[in-house]
Amino acid sequence: MKLFIALCISGIVIYFAYGYFNKRLYYILLSLLYRENKPQEFLDKLDTTYAKLMFNKNIRLLMSIDAYLTLDRKEELDQVFATLNKASIKKTDKYLVYQKEVIFYADHHEEEKARAAFAAMKELLAGFNKNREKYENLYDECKYVVAIKLDKDGQYAEELSKKARETTLDVAKGMYFFKASQSYLLRGENKMCKNRLEDAYGYLKDTNYGPIIDEIMTKGEYEKILDLSI
16 A cells, blocks of 8 residues: 555656656747747757657657748758648647648748648638637638739738738738738739838838848839748
């Protein structure tokens, strides 16, 4: 009996210790990638024996996606996406993988892969009831990317401008205005394109995109905005 109690106590201690160190490493990794902008250091730490003990393979693959996107490491991303598409993971996680696939492959002009991922998102979205608005918003983000990057269609210009004015986050405002600018350019409405790009710059000037947008406006090379991904 005493041995059983001792084993139970040991098990509880190990369980909570594991949870503590798991969360601690998770937040360290988040800080490296999203606060300190050190994607390679993030990947190196994610590949350590300690990280492998804390997170299973699929979780580590999911966590690696944003780092590889930041570094634009296509070969690694191709492998990660292929593995996770076949893996047994939660529907919500698979949905997020498809979302990142749409954006990545659309930017790299791999239309078939981008459209396949977008279709998979639509199929999964139909089964979401909890937090549905969140997943609908992610679907809309990809809808805009598909329209602009693949269809070369500016049909969502007004919708994007409206979203930009309604959101309270400055960077999000800039991103929506930028996509609105791209959409107006595709429609041949050059004045509206310039106006929305100026709006976007106002919110993105202190980001990495600021100098790029400023140079485009200064040189009047507005067609270059279609090559940018924001």
